[in-house]
Amino acid sequence: MGAGPAGIYAADILDKSDADVQVDLFERMPAPFGLIRYGVAPDHPRIKGIVTALHKVLDRPNIRLLGNVDYGTDLKLDELREFYDAVIFSTGAMADRPLDIPGADLHGSHGAADFVSWYDGHPDVPRTWPLEATSVAVLGVGNVALDVARILAKTADELLTTDIPANVYEGLKASPVTDVHVFGRRGPAQAKFTPLELRELDHSPNVEVIVHPEDMEFDEASITALRASKQIDMVVKTLQEWAIRDEDTRPKRLHLHFFHSPAEVLGEDGRVTGLRTERTEYDGEGGVRGTGEFHDWDVQAVYRAVGYLSSHLPEIPFDHVAGVVPNQAGRVLDLDENQLPGVYVTGWIKRGPIGLIGHTKGDAAETVASLLADADTLTSPKHDSPHAILDFLAGRGIPFTTWEGWGKLDAHEKSLGEPHGRERIKVVERDEMVRVSRG
CATH class of the missing domain: 3.50.50.60 (FAD/NAD(P)-binding domain)
Structure with missing residues (x-):
């Protein structure tokens, strides 16, 4: 859950492992890249150049983007368990520390x-x-x-x-x-x-x-x-x-x-x-x-x-003082410090908003190592067809976006900038982002 750098790095490491995996990246926004798109100052083009590397990861056939899907509103943890062996939360930190x-x-x-x-x-x-x-x-x-x-x-x-x-x-x-x-x-x-x-x-x-x-x-x-x-x-x-x-x-x-x-x-x-x-x-x-x-x-x-400061996720334990999900090497722990089966965290929701974007790679590697070590203990999902989650979202009337849809939005933003000699002009309205992505 979360298609910013932390989530994409985790998907990358999983896809490169020896495990036979299909990774779905859920994102609350209609567009991917999280902090890169909505947390980095616009006059940082070289930092935004990280998008080029992240783009290559999302181009892979075993990794799928499902945007405009809000965890806790559109999907609950128990529902996710019906479609996936494991869930990694990489929702970052977007609130201000008081x-x-x-x-x-x-x-x-x-x-x-x-x-x-x-x-x-x-x-x-x-x-x-x-x-x-x-x-x-x-x-x-x-x-x-x-x-x-x-x-x-x-x-x-x-x-x-x-x-x-x-x-x-x-x-x-x-x-x-x-x-x-x-x-x-x-x-x-x-x-x-x-x-x-x-x-x-x-x-x-x-x-x-x-x-x-x-x-x-x-x-x-x-x-x-x-x-x-x-x-x-x-x-x-x-x-x-x-x-x-x-x-x-x-x-x-x-x-x-x-x-x-x-x-x-x-x-x-x-x-x-x-x-x-x-x-x-x-x-x-x-x-x-x-x-x-x-x-x-x-x-x-x-x-x-x-x-x-990270925000509390529904159904997931949360340390309100530290602003993180309690975990051990990425394994989510409940109030009694027992592992929550099949649930993991990476990125700022795991360790707090410290370090640069590049530090997130090592963080994701630790979490993925824990997940792969637990592979034999994970509960198989009720629905194992790759299309099952798409049917579920469509049945709920959720206008989710895809990686192909991001390509359309990306091209649209570049076309808005072209007459003005700019690389792109960012679309702000959510409805417009969804319309272009699904158009």
């Missing part, structure tokens, strides 16, 4: 995941976004935080080379934002973004990236981390270069702040009017502590990019 500070629920305080879904044209979110602020705060220093900051800071015309839908272009075009402030609670050596993501911030001719020299502090643990990791060293060197360079004259500014912990979202009449942060310092044990020194920032919107 941030427990005063004012987080004010109008103008947004979850990053919601904003990402909007600018990526997710069909289940509103078509408009309240881009009214001139100065914006982004909380967090991971790759998602940088994506959000970059999309907010760039001009809409810079994104016309991407697949953004018309409603997103119009929304960003009208945005009055001039300053975007990104806040990290710890120091530069503890930032979670990659060197590539960081350097991309400085590629826009319209956005000046500003790093404050006073934030370039390092304790013994930071220096050890720099020496041990080439990636951390590259991030810090880039930040240090930016901290000492002369000011630019680009019309928009993207500020990177470290040692600032969000303490309160300030508001008036129910709306965001500012952000209060507490200055932090190294605690001598590899972490940071508050100094009692507070700073109020004049911002009119706050974006919380403090992590994604």
Whole structure:
């Protein structure tokens, strides 16, 4: 269940195994690729290039895509068991992890995941976004935080080379934002973004990236981390270069702040009017502590990019604190820590929203190894004909989409972009996606 990278990698590994398998990939959306289509910023073409490899997997005859099918609504676990020996859940993480500070629920305080879904044209979110602020705060220093900051800071015309839908272009075009402030609670050596993501911030001719020299502090643990990791060293060197360079004259500014912990979202009449942060310092044990020194920032919107959270799946045990399905090497465990027969997980629903897309391969390999080791204990399905599930879905009136249907939608989106010199323009409306796919 789930045709994003995690589900497709699992299907790939299963198909390449010695087992005689037929894999059906169910997807809630009418289109495949999950996070690649609806979680990666549109100006990341090389990351979206992963689609080429995933496409080759879905081209195989033993792997079948069944899109626009929602687990828990269109299909239940017991019903799936009637058609399959085993079920792997790879539903990812699309919700925002909450941030427990005063004012987080004010109008103008947004979850990053919601904003990402909007600018990526997710069909289940509103078509408009309240881009009214001139100065914006982004909380967090991971790759998602940088994506959000970059999309907010760039001009809409810079994104016309991407697949953004018309409603997103119009929304960003009208945005009055001039300053975007990104806040990290710890120091530069503890930032979670990659060197590539960081350097991309400085590629826009319209956005000046500003790093404050006073934030370039390092304790013994930071220096050890720099020496041990080439990636951390590259991030810090880039930040240090930016901290000492002369000011630019680009019309928009993207500020990177470290040692600032969000303490309160300030508001008036129910709306965001500012952000209060507490200055932090190294605690001598590899972490940071508050100094009692507070700073109020004049911002009119706050974006919380403090992590994604998976959603509870019906009939499947769930750890609401960790935001994952309890499992052992991918085998789902019930409340008594006994294995739920024939049910497995992979991807972020298994291990939490950490790591890059490539890390998902190893995760899927572990889950598939567990499934194959259990093969002799799995219960055979009641219906073993490949057409049985198609008849079942059709009988319920579920307008499911297929891999062939994705080919039609893919061609349609490219045809929309062609007159404008763009590779594609993404279709947003679910009904339209289904109509084109099934047409």
